Amino acid sequence: MGSTNSTLIKIPNVEELMQETGFSTAHIIRLHDRFKELDKERRGYLCPRDFEAIKGLAINPIGDRIIGAFFSPGRETVDFYTFVRILAHFRPADNSRPKESSSPEPINSRTNKLKFVFQLYDLDKDGKISRIDLLKVLRGMLEMQVTEEQLDSIVDRTIQEADLDGDDAISFEEFRKSLEKVNIDHKMSIRFLR
């Protein structure tokens, strides 16, 4: 674990990154180390393979979706900046930072966290969670003994509850509204990324 300065120097634009994501120096270094670990072939970027090799993600019911969230459509690689930016979504909210109306919303704001989750559902990126999206996700999260009919009725109910404009799909606003009582910051934060 070399001196912090030398590692930081190796990462270009690190100041900008820290400013944008809010991570501390120590965290950036740790993330960089982790990135290097995952990037076994030392190419400087990660591809889906590298993610899939992580055991925890393999046995996670939505592991593949999580991996997919790192890759913007069309791209096959993740560089360090994207990596850190996405992980920044999981920082606990920073209440001490002064809220300036001119600066853009921080990455770990409630809205952005919700957008991240929405993205996990909405794979075809049409801006809505359709029945099919929901069905797929639910199927992945439920054990094998749930029947098709039960699944269908759950999906029906889910859409019915959230869908306010009757288009049989859940848009981002409807999604956000349905989760208004939930403490997203608590649920979607990782303590040690503070």
Next chain:
Amino acid sequence: MPYVFYLRAIHFLMLCEILSLGYGANVGMLPKATGTSSSNLPQWSPKGDAHPDSGASTLPLFTLNYPRVQIPLEITLWVLLASFAKIGFHVYHKITVWVPESCLLISIGLIVGGIMHSVHEEPPAVLTSNMFFLYMLPLIVLDSGYFMPTRPFFENFGTVLWFAVVGTLWNSIGIGISLFAICQIEAFGVQDINLQENLLFASIISAVEPVAVLTVFEDISIHEQLYIVVFGECLFNDAVTVVLYNLFNHVAELHVVEAGDVFLGIARFFVVGLGGMLFGLLFGFVAAFTTRFTGKVREIEPLIIFLYSYLAYLIAELVAISSIMAIVTCALTMKYYVEENVSQRSCTTIRHVIKMVGSVSETLIFFFLGVVTITTDHEWNWGYILFSLLFTLLWRGLGILVLTQIINPFRTIPFNFKDQFGLAFCGLRGAVSFALAYTLPDSIGPKKLFITGTIVIIIFTVFIQGITIRPLLKLMNVRKTNRNLETINVEIHKRLMEHTVAGIEDLCGQWSHYYWKDKFMKFNNRFIRKILIRDNRPESSIVALYKKLELQNTMEILDSMTGDISATPSLISLHEERKNASKSRKVLPSDVRNMHELLSKNMYKIRQRTVSYTNKHSLPNDVTAKEILIRRHTSLRRSLRAGSFHSPHGNKASQKFLSLPVNSRLPPGRFSHAGDGDNEPEMNLSSVSSMFRHPQRSSSRTTIPLRPLGSLKVVSSSVKVVDEENEKQRGYRSSHLRSSFTSSAQQSSRSLYGSTRNISDEDGGSEHEEQESPPDPHAWVQDPQNNSDMQHPLLRRSQWPPQKPQDE
């Protein structure tokens, strides 16, 4: 119905016990005469004669030779009774949820004790010092040590040691001194207890016991850090307590204590602790080395493990260093290497046996606690005992508070107040304290008082704290939302978020101090593994299952050379239809409730790295992981088949490939070995193939018949077939399969799922583009975590073709 039968059996058994005791007492063969009162039971002469008055020449028709089998018989009956009790608890499931098993065992013990007391019997003198220290304690400790999850343990090593060692010292000394202060007050009448004896008592009651606590922790999914700290603390705490106990015991017998003695005591403490660890390490390595050569004698592998652990314990006892540390360290070191060397079956056997003897030991001790509570003469002293209880609680609370404040800055995940409360409250006392108190030498004056005090404290903590832990922790952790008001939406989304966070945490990997760990792992790979591990490695059940699935898949593809893809309607189109059909379906409120229930029962729980692994009363299982793997497998197959239709998943499907981790060095015998799904009966070959026959509730029925993999010879021969295919990389008829292997010198034996390989149909009019990944051998990301947990080494690969040497 079975309940009634069970009760009768219990009655009968207890009657047997009492009778046997009575008889035993009469014959007077008890190893330690506990002042047997004369019994009223009929006297039986050792050899009952058919004709009692005749001379010595007649041949007796029926003889009874009790003394011969007395000791084993009594032990067997007691253990059986305790086991019945355990079985009985689980008859009614709800009990064990609310009342920890230790409570129930003590209660049964109390009942039996009561019965025995009323017939004026003494408990069997099974619980002697030797019996406990030489037979029962090592088993309990081995159980705890072997199932310790090593990775989180080492991550939190500092904290664990800190709490265990310093915490116990703090407790003992604090309680001892305060009790000594109390003793000075004349009103309580215990002035004769001097400082050493107080310290001795204090050291006895500072031994913390994890059993009840851990079961509660699992159920409410407490976070991992807390879990591992409690677990580790209890383990090492035992070691420290025993050391202190011996120390103070020795000191208590000296009537004059000089300053030099104190320093010697402290020095001895370190010698004992570290010496124990070294011994343990030594034995662990030797055991691992031995298992390297047991390839041909699989049957004795479990025996070797036990012998070495026990040997470590005994030799440590011989030189009077901490035997608990020795056996724990031995188990920890051994486990990692041994589980690679021994066969799958031996591995299972070892685990089962360790769990079994550990739980029997524990059960027996709690049971005896109950019995002894009633049957010994107690010496009661209100002041002393109540104050000791008070001080126990107080000092533990204080201790945790102070110690946490000191160590929090050094931790990457600091403990907040809820954690601290949990830690403090979960300091239950149990088996070890009781045994230490009971086996105090008689030269200690207030021995009876100490025993009484210990029993009171144990019963208080186990019953009151044990029963209230669960509701309290739930109260502190759970949000106040009423479940029924929560919509289905929210429930699903919440669970999704939890899974996401768990996944990202795994992505981030371990977050602390891996510098030393890294160094150690390098050293490990370079030297230690070469020496200690044999080449052919067994596979875990998940790996075996995965291989089976892969092979079946391969077979299927080989079968389906005619390319029967078009027959499968995709998931999407069917649902389009259904959607149009049921536009406006009404959902009733009762349905909603059912849905909630359905969801709560059937949604996968978040992966619990430690918790599911260390359930005190059962072995770890990985059914969930398997289900997920199987499902992913089938969905991949399905998506490959349905690749002709544009699925929204298109991008991903084309990128994810199936793999075939075939180890060419694997002899056929190995395969049959792995194929004998030992501890996962539900995952045997026929069920797996049947699962594929009906690729479940999805509508995409594959019309490809599955050729059942009849005998495993077929499997192994197909392995060879696949190898040959590999040789000629291209141009093979239907599919070309490539596997990637990593070299055995690598640590990758423990690495992971996540394979990208290409299975494509050459013909079959594939409308889906052939996704060719570049033909370089892939290196697998090695999860740097010390995956010594055998349950999830998902795949093991060897490098093929071995042209690119993997360097660290």
